[in-house]
Amino acid sequence: MSAAAPRYAVTKQxxxxxxxxxxxxxxxxxxxxxxxxxxxxxxxxVLLIQVVVEGWPRLSMDLLTNFPSRxxxxxxxxxxxxxxxxxxxxVMATAVPLGFGAAIYLEEYADPKRWYNRLIELNIxxxxxxxxxxxxxxxxxxxxxxxxxxxxxxxxxxxxxxLLVLPxxxxxxxEAIRAVPNxxxxxxxxxxxxxxxxxxxxxxxxxxxxxxxGTILGLSRAIGETAxxxxxxxxxxxxFNPDGLTSQxxxxxxxxxxxxxxxxxxxxxxxxxxxxxxxxxxxxxNSVAIWLRNRYYRRPW
Numbered sequence: 001m002s003a004a005a006p007r008y009a010v011t012k013q014x015x016x017x018x019x020x021x022x023x024x025x026x027x028x029x030x031x032x033x034x035x036x037x038x039x040x041x042x043x044x045x046v047l048l049i050q051v052v053v054e055g056w057p058r059l060s061m062d063l064l065t066n067f068p069s070r071x072x073x074x075x076x077x078x079x080x081x082x083x084x085x086x087x088x089x090x091v092m093a094t095a096v097p098l099g100f101g102a103a104i105y106l107e108e109y110a111d112p113k114r115w116y117n118r119l120i121e122l123n124i125x126x127x128x129x130x131x132x133x134x135x136x137x138x139x140x141x142x143x144x145x146x147x148x149x150x151x152x153x154x155x156x157x158x159x160x161x162x163l164l165v166l167p168x169x170x171x172x173x174x175e176a177i178r179a180v181p182n183x184x185x186x187x188x189x190x191x192x193x194x195x196x197x198x199x200x201x202x203x204x205x206x207x208x209x210x211x212x213x214g215t216i217l218g219l220s221r222a223i224g225e226t227a228x229x230x231x232x233x234x235x236x237x238x239x240f241n242p243d244g245l246t247s248q249x250x251x252x253x254x255x256x257x258x259x260x261x262x263x264x265x266x267x268x269x270x271x272x273x274x275x276x277x278x279x280x281x282x283x284x285x286n287s288v289a290i291w292l293r294n295r296y297y298r299r300p301w
Contacts, residue, residue, distance in 0.1 A: 048279075055272030063273055067239040068255065072266030077274050079238040080255035083154070084223065084281060086242050087251055090158025091165060091222050096215055098162070099169030103211070106170075107177040108199050128167035135164045136228030144232050152233035155245040160228050165218030172214020176207040212293035216286050223282055226253040252278045 066076025102124075110117040139160030143150050150156040180203050188198040229251055236258035238250040252274055259271035 051272050051275050055269060055274075055276050058269050058273040059276060063270070063277065068237055068258075072264060072270060075259075075267075075270055077252065077255050077270075077277060079241055080250050080252045080274070081277065081281070082241040083234075083238070083249040083251045084253075084278070086154050086249065087158050087161060088219060088223060088285060090155065090245070091161050091219060092215075094159065094162040095165050095169050095218060099166055099214070099218075100173055100211060102166075102170045103173030103177055104199060104204075107174050108195070108203070124167050124170050128171060132164055132225050133227045133231065135160055136231035138163065139228060140231055140233075151246075152235075152248055153246045154242055154249045157229055157232050157234060157249060157251075158245075160232060161222040161225060164225065164228065165222045168218040168221065169211075169214050172217065173207070173211045176210025176214070177203060179210060180206045209293055212289060216289045219285060219289070220282060223278070223285070224253055226251075226257050229254050230257070252281070 062074075063076050064081065065078055066074060067078055068080075069075040106117070106121065110120075112118065112121075139156060142148060143156045143159055144152060148156075150159075184202050184206065185198055188202045189195075193201070234254045235248055235250050236254055238248065242249050256271045256274045256278070259267040259274065262268070
């Protein structure tokens with residue numbers, strides 16, 4: 001017994017040393033993560049401050065109420081603001097029901113053993129990483145021209161952006177539905193509820209926060225896209241507001257691209273002010289989506 005005691009003490013001390021080493025590594029890793037996060041936040045803050053300071057002289061009602069002009073002092077972004085609002089309305093009206101419906105089908109109804117369901121899942125995962133210019137080519141070939149022939153209209157631009165964000169909405173919706181405990185489904189079915197009643201009254205209310213988050217991420221990406229809209233023929237000089245889905249259009253990213261490419265310094269100030277307006281529109285849109293998510297969310301357990 002006297003010989004066993006020292007060996008036990010050494011083993012216990014060794015385990016304590018290993019735990020101390022693990023804690024030290026965990027602290028180092030946590031510190032590196034916070035350092036990386038601080039670099040990202042600091043860089044973003046510097047860029048935002050620079051844009052606001054540069055565009056502050058032109059942040060006035062004239063920027064919101066005037067149409068684009070060749071004279072920087074009289075130029076505004078009213079048509080681009082209305083075009084962006086129209087585009088986001090089309091994206092929300094199409095991407096949300098299609099994305100949520102696809103997520104519900106793939107998670108609750110689709111048989112993963114069927115080859116076509118596996119093919120759909122593979123394509124969705126691959127499309128989420130496709131560059132936006134490819135969606136612009138697709139929209140130009142099939143929506144603006146080709147079988148649909150919509151032309152350079154708001155509807156063609158909105159549907160192209162819908163294709164762009166649809167994989168994001170579907171993947172986020174599937175993850176939110178998958179996170180709902182399976183015991184809720186089993187309890188609902190055991191009480192005599194149908195499959196659709198279980199999905200609509202138990203699963204979806206619990207998955208709303210995650211699905212709404214995916215929608216916000218998708219819309220946030222769509223509102224800042226420029227390449228697909230330029231490829232579709234979005235105009236850079238529009239002196240009228242859209243009056244329907246078949247109207248020609250421009251958008252804030254396209255207008256910013258036009259101004260930033262001009263040689264005059266006054267147009268660069270206008271571009272900075274338009275960037276601030278775009279950020280405000282994005283924050284307002286996300287705030288409404290977050291409010292709706294919290295307003296209609298109820299926890300089923």
